[in-house]
Structure formats: C-alpha cells, structure tokens
Amino acid sequence: MRMTFRWYGEKDDNITLQQIDQIPGMDGIVGALFDIPVGDVWPVEPLLHIKEEAAKHNLVFKDLESINVHEDIKLGLPSRDKYIENYIQSLKNAAKAGIEVVCYNFMPIFDWTRTDLAKPLYDGSTCLAYDYHLVAGKTPQDMAREILDNSNGFVLPGWEPERLQELSHLFEQYEGMDEDGLRKNLAYFLKAVVPVAEECGIKMGIHPDDPPISVFGLPRIVKNEADLDKIAAMVDSESNGFTICTGSLGSNRQNDIPHIIRKFGRQHRVQFVHLRNVQVHEPWVFNEVAHKSAIGSLDMFEIAKALYDIHFDGPIRPDHGRMIWGEEGRPGYGLYDRALGANYICGLWDAINRLCGQF
Secondary structure, rough: EEEEEOOOOOOOOOOOOHHHEEEEEOOEEEEOOOOOOOOOOOOHHHHHHHHHHOOOOOOOOEEEEEOOOOOHHHHOOOOHHHHHHHHHHHEHHHHHHHOOOOEEEOOOOOOOOOOEEEEEEEOOOEEEEHHHHHHOOOHHHHHHHHHHHOOOOOOOOOOOEEEEOOOHHHHHHHOOHHHHHHHHHHHHHHHHHHHHHHHHHEEEEEEEOOOOOOOOOOOOOOOOOOOOHHHHHHHOOOEEEEEEEEEEHHHOOOOOOHHHHHHHHHHEEEEEEEEEEEEEHHHOOOEOOOOHHOOOOOOOHHHHHHHHHHOOOEEEEOOOOOOOOOOHHHHOOOOHHHHHHHHHHHHHHHHHHHHOOOO
16 A cells, blocks of 8 residues: 545645655655646646655655546536546646546535534544534535635635535536436546546546435435446446545445455455544434544454455555644644554554564
8 A cells, every 4th residue: 555645735734745754654645736726727737846845755646636527527518528628638647747546526516515524522622524414404505604614714625615606506507417317427527538547547536425425415426336336337447446435435334345445456446545434323424533443433454454455555545534632724634633543554554464474
C-alpha cells in the first residue's frame, strides 16, 4: 500500500506539507485543483507545482481527488459532450504530471451529506454525523445553509457556495430521474472516458454514495455490491475501478466490506481506499469515530487483511477524523486524528505482514 494524506493546498489548508511529512509511514499526498470551476480543463502546470512542492517534503503526488464530474453529464444534457471532452483533456494533463489514480463520484448535486459537522462524543471530541430523522422536514436549502454555517470558514468539497446558489434549479432538473436514468448517464460517461484513462495509464475509482441512501429523493447508484457489479460491467477495463470508502459503504451494515474488497480486488478494480470507522446506531443513523476497530462498527483488521490478500499496492488514506486536542479546522480534515489513524493503519499492516511471514 501507499499511505497518503488528503491535502487542500497552500491557499486552502491550514495543515502544512512539513507536518504531513512528519507523520510516520506517510508516503504522499492526495491533491486537487480546487480553484478550477467544475467542468473546465485542468492545466498541467499547477499539478506539476503541487508535485514539486510535495517532493520538497519527501512526499509523492500521484493521486487526485477529485476531478469533479459536471452536473450536465450526470443529467445527460446535450451539453455533456463538451464537458466530457474537457474531462478527457484533464485526464491527459494529469497523466503528464505523473498522476496514476483519479477518484471521482457520480452523486447528484451533493457529493456527501451530513446532519452534524461537530457532533460531540463522550470524550469531548467532535465528529461528522448523519441522522435521517434530522433530515425529515428540512429542505435542501436548509441543509446547505447548516453545512455552510458550520464549515469553520472553509470551503467544503461538494458544498461550494456558488454551486449551492443553484439548488432549486438543480432539483428541478433532476425531477423524474431514477437510478436507471442516472446509471445510463454514468455508462455514457465511462464509455467515453475510460479508454482514454487506460491509454494514459490512469486508474479511475468511483467513490461510493455518502451516505449510500437516497437523500431528498435523489437517485443513488453506488450503494452496494450489486451497484458495483453494474458499474464494472459498463466498461471492461481495470481503469474502470472503485474507491473503496469504508465509512460510506460501512454506514450500511449490510455491506460486507472485506468481501467487496476481495471480490473486486481479484478483478483488479480496487484502485483507491479511504479507511475510516463509523459507529452505526440504527439504519441511517451513524457518526464517525477514531479508526480503532473496538470503537466503531467496522472490523478494521479484517478490512486491512482483505487489502493485503489482494496484494493492494495503491493509495490508502486515513479518511475523515474527529477534532481532538482543541484543534480547529476543516470539519473531518484535521491533522491530529487523521495522523493517529494513519499510524493505526500502518500498525495493522505491519502486524498482518508479520502474521503472514513477510516482515
């Protein structure tokens, strides 16, 4: 595996590359160009700049998260071909900068949804949480306003203020869209993009829906093993792969994550892994916790063992973290708890290596 850390760049992250470099076992960063409007072409030069800055701190930059998919592509509008061509050019430019893995998602409107960005836990730390009871009676505008008001002044991926100004119009456009319709639009996108990714040596990994359930009536098509089967069948290529996010899939206890990893790993479709733990209280009521298995609902050892069994050598990152020790920052993306998570994952990996006689 390659241990990585999501970084929002010099302008938008209060965590420095030097701090990331000081995390034991850290190999690289996961970055993106956050100032490029969704749908525009990503140029080579700023990607090379990130690569050069990371190298100064002994970190590699090979993984992007995310080249966002324009809403017109998801909606299947006539303008989608223009945006797909831009996406293809972005992939070509990313390859020139040495990018090997691109995470993306196909979630309508919202990239992810939470009802609380700072839920207090028993020990005084805070975390991201979702409770479907709290969604009832709210409008999408209510949800967006709460997210923006509690972001600590940071722009959160998928919740950019300028995009959220169009919420009412976007929901009107999605009226009548079901899972089959959204799935057809994903297939159209993948059939155009994946062959180029393959030629460029890039592995694409679609991120699961977060949470893997319809929110405000929007269709969701990356929820479980059956959905992943359908996506894999759209284009027969290892470049048409998956980002296994344990927190997203794991918020539905019916998802057997070790099994999913082994199944799609044998197909060489597991391209990126987000490792985090969640505590599931009842269906669609969960909160994020520290990575340690005993604290949450997921068996992180078994998940790591499944990755070991498929000889996974791609990027892993400790995904989301609590706010601990008085830290203030972008919700879910503080330094301290993610650093602890990275060390826990490295410890699991070392233990598995020793158990299997490879250490």
